[in-house]
Amino acid sequence: MVKESGMGGRLGKMLLLAALTVVLALAGEGDAHISRCFKRELPVEPDPEFSSGVAKFSLQLFRRLAEQALAQEESLFVSPYSVWSSLCLAYLGSNGKTKRELADALRLSGKSNAYVNWKFLDEMLTDETNRRSGANFVTMNKGYFSNTLQLDSCLQKSLPELEVLDFSQASEAASVVNGDVEATTQGKIKDFLDPLLLSRANFILLNAIFFKGEWEFKFKPEDTTPKPFRVSPGREVGPIPMMTQTGEFKYAVNTPLGAKVLELPYADSNYSMYLLLPSSEAEGTAEVLSQLSKRNLETSLSMLQDASVSVQLPKFSLSTTIRNQLMTTLQDMGIKDLFSQQADLVGFTVSQPLSVDETVHKATVEVTEEGTVAAAATGLAGIRVVPQQFVLDRPFVFLILNRVVGLPVMAGVFVTPPTS
Incomplete structure (x- = not known):
C-alpha cells in the first residue's frame, strides 16, 4: 500500500479497479x-x-x-x-x-x-x-x-x-x-x-x-485541541488534532466485535460512520478485525442504545x-x-x-468537524448525566455504512496518523 498519485507498474492487458472521488451516475438505458x-x-x-x-x-x-x-x-x-x-x-x-x-x-x-x-x-x-x-x-x-x-x-x-x-x-x-x-x-x-x-x-x-x-451533530472547531496518539501501549506519536463533543449518541460496549461501538450519523440520510474502538488496548484492532463478520457486525449494531457520550475523534485525511x-x-x-x-x-x-x-x-x-445541525450539538451539551468516555486516541476501525441495505460502502483502520 502506498500513498501516492499517478499510475505505473506492469504493462499489458489490464483491469483497473479504483475507488476515487468521482461524481457520475449510472445510466440504465440498456x-x-x-x-x-x-x-x-x-x-x-x-x-x-x-x-x-x-x-x-x-x-x-x-x-x-x-x-x-x-x-x-x-x-x-x-x-x-x-x-x-x-x-x-x-x-x-x-x-x-x-x-x-x-x-x-x-x-x-x-x-x-x-x-x-x-x-x-x-x-x-x-x-x-x-x-x-x-x-x-x-x-x-x-x-x-x-x-x-x-x-x-x-x-x-x-x-x-x-x-x-x-x-x-x-x-x-x-x-x-x-x-x-x-x-x-x-x-x-x-x-x-x-x-x-x-x-x-x-x-x-x-x-x-x-x-x-456532513455530521448530524457537528464538532465545534474551537474544541479541537492537540493530543498525543498511542500507536501501541507505551508508544505515543503526535500530538494530533483531536475533535471533541459531548452529546447523546447510539453506543454499545462488550460487543461480539471485541470493541466499543459508536454511531456518528450523517444529517438527513441513511448513512452513518461506525467507530469501533477495541475493548482491549493490548489486543487492539487485530482482535476487532479477526471478529469482523456480517453476523457479528449486525449483532453489535443491534446492541446500540442512546447514551450520553463524550467523544474524542482525530481530525484527519x-x-x-x-x-x-x-x-x-x-x-x-x-x-x-x-x-x-x-x-x-x-x-x-x-x-x-x-x-x-x-x-x-x-x-x-477526510474527517473534519463540519456538520449541518449546529443547534443540535449546542443543545445536547447540557445533559446532566455523567457521560461515557469514548476517546479514539489509539488505533481503531471505522465503517461508512448505509443503514437501509446494511452495506459498508467504505471502511478503514486508523493505525497511525498520516505523516503529511
Whole structure:
C-alpha cells in the first residue's frame, strides 16, 4: 500500500479497479435489451438478500487488506463496494472457470440476476443525492475498450457502461478518461491515468466512488485541541488534532466485535460512520478485525442504545493506493482464473483473449468537524448525566455504512496518523 498519485507498474492487458472521488451516475438505458445478451429473462423484482452477499464479500476483503496494513503499522482506507462493482462488471463478460470463481467470491447466482440487483443496489445507495441530504454517495462504472477489439454487439448496445476508445492515440484516450474523472470530481483528481499505460492496454474496467457526509451533530472547531496518539501501549506519536463533543449518541460496549461501538450519523440520510474502538488496548484492532463478520457486525449494531457520550475523534485525511496487493488478496479469496492467461472474458469479445495483470484501488477520506445541525450539538451539551468516555486516541476501525441495505460502502483502520 502506498500513498501516492499517478499510475505505473506492469504493462499489458489490464483491469483497473479504483475507488476515487468521482461524481457520475449510472445510466440504465440498456435494461430492456440486456436479457437477450444473457439468454435469460431479467428478474421482475430485486432479491432482498442480494446486498447480504455484497456485504459478506466487502467485509472479507476489508478484513484481509486491513490485517496486512496492520502488520505493516499502516493506516488503510478502502471501498470494498467499489472493488465488488468492478468485479461484477467483469463477471458480466466472463465465462467458464473465470465466471464460476467470480460468482463464488462475489456471491452471484447468474448474470441476469446480478445485473438487475446490482443496478437496484446502486439506485438504493445513490437515491439520497436527488434531494437535500447531509450525505452524498455516487458510483460510476465504466468499461473502456480498445477499438482494436471486436466487442460483443449485444453487450455494447445494452450496457451504457461500455465505451470504445482508440488506445493507439494514447494522449487523446487518456484525456477522455481523465476528463471523466476530473469533471466528476470537481477537479479534485487530475491526470489520473498515464497515457503511456493506455498505449499498452486493451481494456480498463473502472469503478469510482464518491462520498461526502456532513455530521448530524457537528464538532465545534474551537474544541479541537492537540493530543498525543498511542500507536501501541507505551508508544505515543503526535500530538494530533483531536475533535471533541459531548452529546447523546447510539453506543454499545462488550460487543461480539471485541470493541466499543459508536454511531456518528450523517444529517438527513441513511448513512452513518461506525467507530469501533477495541475493548482491549493490548489486543487492539487485530482482535476487532479477526471478529469482523456480517453476523457479528449486525449483532453489535443491534446492541446500540442512546447514551450520553463524550467523544474524542482525530481530525484527519487519509489516502490509500493499493496496486498488485489487491490482486493477490483477491486470488487468496478464490478469484484466480481472472488473473491468469486462461482468463475467459469472451463475453466481452472473441477477437482477442483478454487477461488481467494489474489492479489499482485508490480511496480517500477526510474527517473534519463540519456538520449541518449546529443547534443540535449546542443543545445536547447540557445533559446532566455523567457521560461515557469514548476517546479514539489509539488505533481503531471505522465503517461508512448505509443503514437501509446494511452495506459498508467504505471502511478503514486508523493505525497511525498520516505523516503529511
